[in-house]
Amino acid sequence: MSQDSRLRVVCLAGPSDAGKTSLVERLVPRLAADGRVATVKSIHHDIEIDTPGTDTHRHRSAGAETVVGVTPELTFDITARGKRNPPEPTVDEPLLETDDPELRALSRTLERLADRGYDTVIVEGFADASVPTILVGDRGPEAVGGSVIGRGDDPIDDLLESIRSLEGHTVPAGGGRTDESAD
Structure with missing residues (x-):
């Protein structure tokens, strides 16, 4: 990055089937009008996202820590280090001290997204993360690690204003981060 940028991060927390993904689907297109949006989804069980026998799966099986696939329409990367064995932060001050x-896996993912120039990241799950949070369903504020900035049943325009007003995390051009998230 050529200059300092800001990464707004908001978490959607609530029980299964409470409507978190539906809310993501409503927020993303509206936030995308403001800049680049990424999402991060916490998945609580292992899944295979790469078809066994494909070249990318064979690269990963051979021991590549990260495999990047580039298709005519999509670019994707698969990194072998998930929640059980996340990489160490690459900066002196990680986004999430933990x-x-x-949460280390989430912090490292947010660092990569910031380095890629995203403006807003919506995190679905990771309720213990110390980032601003929208509660969805019957989850109470005591069940999350971040400050509550709204509820899933609030009007969408109110939720968008809450997200847009976040100060975010400063991402200096030379690497390293300081957490300046709004509470």
Whole structure:
């Protein structure tokens, strides 16, 4: 990045089937009008996202830590280090200060998205993350790690204004980060 940028991060937290993904689908197109949007989804069970026998799967099986696939329409990367064995932060001040491997994996993912120039990241799940949070369903504020900035049943325009007003995390051009998230 050529200059300092800001990464707004908001978490959607609630029980299964409470409507988190539906809310993501409503927020993303509206936030995309403001800049680049990424999403991060916490998945609680292992899944195979790469078809066994394909070249990318064979690269990964051979031991590549990260495999990048480039198709005519999509680019994707698969990194072998998930929640159980996340990579260490690559900066002196990670976005999320934590010893929890799951939150370290989220922090490292947010660092990569910031380095790629995203403006807003919506995190579905990771309720313990210390980032601004929208509660969906019957989850109470005591069940999340971040400050509550709205509820899933609030009017969409109110939720968008809450997200847009976040100060975000400063991402200096030379690497390293300082957490300046709004509370």
